[in-house]
Amino acid sequence: MIISTKAVILSKLKYKDHDLIVRAYTASNGVVSFLVKGAFSSKKTKIKPAYFQPLSLLQLEIDYKNNRDLHYIKNVRLQQAYSALHTDILKSTVVIFLAEILTMVLKEEAPNEGLYTYIETALLWFDTVDCNSIFHHQFLMGLTKYVGVSPELSNPTLPFFNLEAGLYQAKSSGRYCISGSKLTLFNSILGMEFDNYKSEPMNSAQKQELLNMILLYFKLHLQGFKSPKSLVILNQVFN
Structure with missing residues (x-):
């Protein structure tokens, strides 16, 4: 079946000498993997590896x-x-980091129009603004809504948030409960629109601490999620 679809490239891997395996999130079919034959061949090919940047x-x-x-x-062009x-x-480092997370x-393999639109809209916005150093924090928290693990935001005045349960609590109930300055930091990102990134100034240490909490939240709620390999480079670039 021949399908025309928009796609976001998640990853690529050289296969054998001349071929390429590409993983993409498509508007029509969700996650799809492709074999691009002859991508690295010396012969002329209209489907070049340069199309498949993260x-x-x-x-x-x-x-x-x-x-x-x-x-x-069969055919490809830049959308x-x-x-x-x-x-x-800075932006390319964030892109590599987010591509690795989205791949995980x-x-x-099913369409999700809301998720595709969220990813596409967020990337186009990030491309046009002055570098927002908490875009990846905002993007990941927004992503939780579309992958079914968004935090329960009722009772936000309670003094504890349980990262494992994903909700606010009156009392601490384990090692994954945060409170005090950590909770204030975590609250600052919840529901934040991309345009409001300047409303909550953070220093480098706070940004790193917040990102660590978000990644821990992902580990607790998404099976098989691991700390991204690109996190080390991301921290080096932003610090």
Whole structure:
């Protein structure tokens, strides 16, 4: 079946000498893996590896069959060319980090229009603004809504938040409960719109502490989630 769809590139891997395996989140079918034959061949090919940069937004024409693990790309073009996401050092570091997380988190081979629109809209916004050093924090907390693990935000005046249970509590009930300055920091990101990133000034240590809490939340709620390898580079660049 030939399908025309928008796609966000999650990862790519060289396969054998000349081929490429690409993993993408598509608007039509959710997560799809593709075999791009001859991508690194010396012969002329219209489907070049340069298309498949992390989180590139593409328009694909694909040959898709339900009983196949690897599908084929017949045609590709840029849906939207970024002005800074792949060239600005800070933004490109965030892109690599988020692509690694999305590769771990997104599993479903089924369309989710809301999730695709969220990813696409967020990336296009990030591309156009001055570097927002907490964009990845905002993006990850917003992502929880679409992968079914968003925090329960009722009773926000209670003094504890249980990262494992995902809700506010009157009393501490284990090592995953946060309170005091940590809770204030965590509360600052909940429900924050991307445009409001300047409303809660944070120093580098606070940003790193907040990111660690968010990643712990993901580990507690998403099976198989691991600390991203790109986290070390992200921390080095932003600190």
